[in-house]
Amino acid sequence: MGSPGELAELLDREAYLAGEGLATAAFLALRMGRPLLLEGEAGVGKTELARTLATVLGAPLIRLQCYEGLDGPQVLYDWDFARQLLHLKAAEAGGVTDAARLEGEVYDRRFLIARPLLKAVETQPSVLLIDEIDRADVEFEAILLEVLSDFAISIPELGTIRAERPPVVVLTSNRTREVHDALKRRCLYHWLEHPSFDREVAILLRRLPACSATLAEQVARAAGRLREAGLVKPPGVAETIDWTEALLTLGARELDPDLAAATLGALLKHREDHETVLGNGILGDLRG
Amino acid sequence: MTSAAEGPDRGREGPDRRREGPDRGREGPDRGAEGRDRPGDGPDRRAEGRDRVGDGPDRPGRREGGPPGPGTAGDLVAVMTGFARTLRAAGVPADHERTQGLLRALSHLDAAEPRDVYWAGRFTLCASADDLPRYDRVFHAYFGGLRAGRARPAAITVTRHTATMSGAPGGDDGPAPVASASAAEVLRNRDVAKMTGAELAEVRRLLAVFRAEREQRRSRRLRPSQRGRLDSRATIRETLRRGGEAARLRYRAHRTRPRRVVLLVDVSGSMTPYADTLLRLAHALVRCEPRATEVFSAGTRLTRLTAELRHRDPATAMDAVSRAIPDWSGGTRLGEELKRFLSLNDARGAVVVIASDGWERGDVSLLGAEMARLSRMAYRVIWVNPHKGQRGYQPLTAGMRAALPHIDDFVAGHSLAAFEELARLLGGAHA
Numbered sequence: 064m065g066s067p068g069e070l071a072e073l074l075d076r077e078a079y080l081a082g083e084g085l086a087t088a089a090f091l092a093l094r095m096g097r098p099l100l101l102e103g104e105a106g107v108g109k110t111e112l113a114r115t116l117a118t119v120l121g122a123p124l125i126r127l128q129c130y131e132g133l134d135g136p137q138v139l140y141d142w143d144f145a146r147q148l149l150h151l152k153a154a155e156a157g158g159v160t161d162a163a164r165l166e167g168e169v170y171d172r173r174f175l176i177a178r179p180l181l182k183a184v185e186t187q188p189s190v191l192l193i194d195e196i197d198r199a200d201v202e203f204e205a206i207l208l209e210v211l212s213d214f215a216i217s218i219p220e221l222g223t224i225r226a227e228r229p230p231v232v233v234l235t236s237n238r239t240r241e242v243h244d245a246l247k248r249r250c251l252y253h254w255l256e257h258p259s260f261d262r263e264v265a266i267l268l269r270r271l272p273a274c275s276a277t278l279a280e281q282v283a284r285a286a287g288r289l290r291e292a293g294l295v296k297p298p299g300v301a302e303t304i305d306w307t308e309a310l311l312t313l314g315a316r317e318l319d320p321d322l323a324a325a326t327l328g329a330l331l332k333h334r335e336d337h338e339t340v341l342g343n344g345i346l347g348d349l350r351g
Numbered sequence: 352m353t354s355a356a357e358g359p360d361r362g363r364e365g366p367d368r369r370r371e372g373p374d375r376g377r378e379g380p381d382r383g384a385e386g387r388d389r390p391g392d393g394p395d396r397r398a399e400g401r402d403r404v405g406d407g408p409d410r411p412g413r414r415e416g417g418p419p420g421p422g423t424a425g426d427l428v429a430v431m432t433g434f435a436r437t438l439r440a441a442g443v444p445a446d447h448e449r450t451q452g453l454l455r456a457l458s459h460l461d462a463a464e465p466r467d468v469y470w471a472g473r474f475t476l477c478a479s480a481d482d483l484p485r486y487d488r489v490f491h492a493y494f495g496g497l498r499a500g501r502a503r504p505a506a507i508t509v510t511r512h513t514a515t516m517s518g519a520p521g522g523d524d525g526p527a528p529v530a531s532a533s534a535a536e537v538l539r540n541r542d543v544a545k546m547t548g549a550e551l552a553e554v555r556r557l558l559a560v561f562r563a564e565r566e567q568r569r570s571r572r573l574r575p576s577q578r579g580r581l582d583s584r585a586t587i588r589e590t591l592r593r594g595g596e597a598a599r600l601r602y603r604a605h606r607t608r609p610r611r612v613v614l615l616v617d618v619s620g621s622m623t624p625y626a627d628t629l630l631r632l633a634h635a636l637v638r639c640e641p642r643a644t645e646v647f648s649a650g651t652r653l654t655r656l657t658a659e660l661r662h663r664d665p666a667t668a669m670d671a672v673s674r675a676i677p678d679w680s681g682g683t684r685l686g687e688e689l690k691r692f693l694s695l696n697d698a699r700g701a702v703v704v705i706a707s708d709g710w711e712r713g714d715v716s717l718l719g720a721e722m723a724r725l726s727r728m729a730y731r732v733i734w735v736n737p738h739k740g741q742r743g744y745q746p747l748t749a750g751m752r753a754a755l756p757h758i759d760d761f762v763a764g765h766s767l768a769a770f771e772e773l774a775r776l777l778g779g780a781h782a
Contacts, residue, residue, distance in 0.1 A: 067460075087460070087470040094459040097452075102480060132571020144583035151590065166591050201642055202572070239696030240645075241655070244478060248448060251456070251474040254483055295694070295724075335720075 066090065070119075078269050079108070079115040080262060088253040089116060098211050098232035100196075100247060103255030106299015109235035113192035116231060122188040125230075127179040129199035135206055139216055140181045143174045150174070170220035180210050184226040190233065196246075197236040204243045211249050258300055260287055270304055273311050281318040282307050286330075288345050294336045306330040320346050427462055428454065431472075434493050438476055441485045442674075445476035452476075465494060481655075539767045542740060544624035554628065557767060559665045561635035565609035565643060566702065566779035568730075572606055579604030609643040610730065612636060612777055613697050617707030618676055619650040619683040625737040625765065626679075627669070629706045632770055634660045634668050636777075645697055649688040649707070650678040683710055685750060686717035689725060698728045702777060706735040706764055711750025719753035726757040733776055735764035 064070045070093070071086035081089065089112065092099035101109040117124035127138060147169045154165055175181075183191035193207065210216060214226040234250060236242055258266060263283040267274055282303055290297040298306070309329040315322050323346045331337055340346060431453055438445040452475035460467035469490055477486050538550060546554065573580065585601035614633050618626045633646040637660040646656045659671035673679070685707060692698065703725060711718050726732050734754060738744055740763035746755055755761065760776050763769040 083466070084470055084473070087467070088474050091456050091459055091471065091474060095455060134572055142584060142587070144587060147587055148590070160594060162591060162594050165594075169587070169591065200571075237696070238480070239699075241479065241657070244444070247478045248452075251452075252477055252479075253474055254477075254480045293690075295690075 064090070064093075073119045074112075074115050075269075077115045077118050079111060080258075080266050080269060081112070082258075082262065084253060085112065085255065088251055092233075092251055093231060095251070096229045098234055098250040100234045100236065100242070100250035100252050101255055102236045102238050102252070104257065104297065104299055105237050106301035107255045107257055108300055109233075109255060110192065110194055111301075113190055113194075113233035113235075116233065117190035120188060120190060120231065122190050122231070123186060124190050124192060125179050125183045125186065126192045126194060128194050129196050129203070131198060131200055133199045133203050136178070138178050138180050138203070138206065139210075140178055140218060141176045142170070143176050147174050172221065175218070175221065180207075181216050181224065183230045183232075184210070184214055184216055184224055186230070187226065187228050189230040191230045193232065193234045195237060196234050196242055197239045201243060204246050208243075208246050208249065211246070257290055257297075260284065263287075263300060263303065266300060267304065267307055271307055271311060274307055275316055277317055278307065278310065278315065282310070285318065285323070285346060289330070289340065292339065292343075292345055294331065294339060295333045296331070296336060298330045302330050302332075427457070431457075434472065434489075435476060437493050438486065438489050441489050443476060443482045443485050443489070444478050449476050468494070539771075541767075542737075542765045543628045544737070544765065551628075554767060555631060555665065558628070558631045558635055558770075561632065561770065561774075563636055563639050563774035564778035565612065565640050566777065567607040568610040568700070569605045570608040572608075573603035574606045576602050576604035578602055609640050611643045611645070611701040612640070612704060613645045613647070613701045613729075614704045615647045615649045615653075615688070615692065615706065616656075617650060617683060617685070617705075618648045618679055618681075619707075619710070620680045621683070621708055621710045622706075622737070623680055625706075629735075629737075629764060630656075630660075630669065630672055631665060632773075634665055637661060638663070645701075647692060648672075648676045648678075649683075649685060649692075649705075650676075651681045651684055651688075652678045653688045653691045654678075682712045683707070683750075684713035685709070685711050685754075686713050686715070686719075686721050689718065689721040693721060693724055693728065698725055700730050702731045702733065703729040704733045704735060704773070704777075705754075706737075707750075708736055708738055709734075709746070709748045709751030709754060711748070711753070715749045715753045718750055719757075722754045722757035726759075731759045732757060733760040733762065733773070734758045735762055735769075735773060737763065737765040739763040740765035740769055 064073060067083070067087040067090040070090045071081050071083075074081045074086070074089075088099055088101075091097070101112065103109060113126075114124055150169060151165060154168070159165060177185060179191065183189050196204070196207075211232060214229045215223050216225075217223040234242075257263075260283050263286060264276070264279045267279040267282060268276065271279075286298055286303045286306075306326060306329040309326040310318065310322060313322065313326065324341060327337060327340065327346075331340065431450060435445040435447075435450040435453070453472055456471040456475050457468065460471055462468060472490065473483070473486055477483060538553060541550065543551065543554060573582075575582065575585065579602045582601040582603040585603075586599075589599055589601060590596065614636060616622075616626060616629045616633060618630075622629075630646075630648075633644075633656070637644045637646060637657060641661060644657065646660055648654045648656055654676055656672050656675055659675050660668050662668040662671060685705075722732075736746075736751065739746075739761065746752060746761075762772055762776065764773065
């Protein structure tokens, strides 16, 4: 692809509507071989972009879900201890006692378990999704920084494994904490907003062909209002899609307050939010 | 200062700008200034995108790291360097390395297209969502002359936050009083709101070397240990060393890490006599555990101050803090602030310290509800109220009463002795 516009069209074909900013960011990430750091509220389509990029590029998606306590062996590689021991025992039974030779055999690539980062370095092409980086500890970012700098992983027993072509890397963050500056420097930074009314309608129609234009507009209008209503967890696009799907499953062609209340669980995931919304009648007049 | 430095650059870029054609300029900054993905943008952009596909190969001079087209290269670098400098003056971390990133990004896009410059700059020069409004403002100011398609050598004004330290009752760093043991004791227990300039200076010096231990939490990381989980790598190495005989098992156990502390300092009007000292205490806490401390100012606009407080030098740090806080001595809407804070998820598993007099101007029931949520999310909630140190203090303000049921520790925060008490709590000495 030669321009952000072309990339946007390719993404569109996979039912992902990227705005100008996001398309340009993804285009630059591909062309410059730099990781793309996407920040934004939950449910604005950060993870979905990585998935769609993988489809567009015809590359496997390698996903690394971050959580507190994630460390080297879980993300880089690990030795298959059980198989190594088996190998030793088999060698012993065969009468091999040469320790140096045994060690060389035991630390062979076939005993190495590739975790997401090594897998991404070894697989070409590939899209590496590092999801919710803000959930991992700060120490983990140091490991990541090293790998994202030169896309090489050095294994003391085996040598350095290097990617000939860097994988496409997408990092997402919900901003529960600030990502370290050194890591940010490696990345192109993009802040994703909730979509505008028109875009949200377009997304709903694109994702759910069974959805009528009226229903999509009513849902998008309701979602827009809920985002302004000061909820604990304002709904993202992911939630509005779920909600619309729920409404469609119930055979709705238009949104009415009763149906909305019955399916609210697909949209809002906090008890307090349900109370707020049902209490102040935000969903009362949706036809406006 | 900013405008003076920018003047010449602007002058230089002027003529080129004109040559680039006014029609491009017309739409650029508009887009840029808004900077959001608007639905209408999509189709337009795509149509243009297609037009430009052919451009790529036609430009043999294009190279990674080099701006497009001969002749304009130097100008582009100068223009972008000036842009980055203006951004830095406005508080966006657009340093040299990031500027290089911008130039590299532009080599893949059309540097003559304001929209491309806008986005490339936003991706490479900004480091956080907080930077975006400032980025938009500076972009508009710096490239704004494009709108009319003419150069504007006039000064650009970039708003610099020059909030004065309203929290600091003019204490010049005079010579330290020669303090005897008892004098030091008096100072320790004295209310900072009633101190003289020299006494305050001494307190600041003591706070600059203030140390606070931190309660430990179990980390998920492992390290070699006598007991714990089997360490397969170390075991196999040991086994190999003994020629395949599994003789000795090695173990790893969890290590400990300091528990995170998040400090919210109320900088509203009623807290003015204490805010400066409390922020200096915050500086000390950040200095002791830079990785495990977050500081926010609260009032009417929650502001993260951790980066500003990372400066080693207290004076520099306080200077940066005073520039960063937008709502010094304003009102207090703690409930709303707390709600915003909780949406950041920073409280999870942390010791949350709120330093405020609880003089809530907003909705008290909201404050109560948010405090309840906070107490569910945080490891401990400590409330520091400077007035608690006064004799006969009763928590009578409505805000304080609403918050009280959800607090683990309620302490004073008016003197050095009170700060030491707080430090003991942070060290794990639960009351």
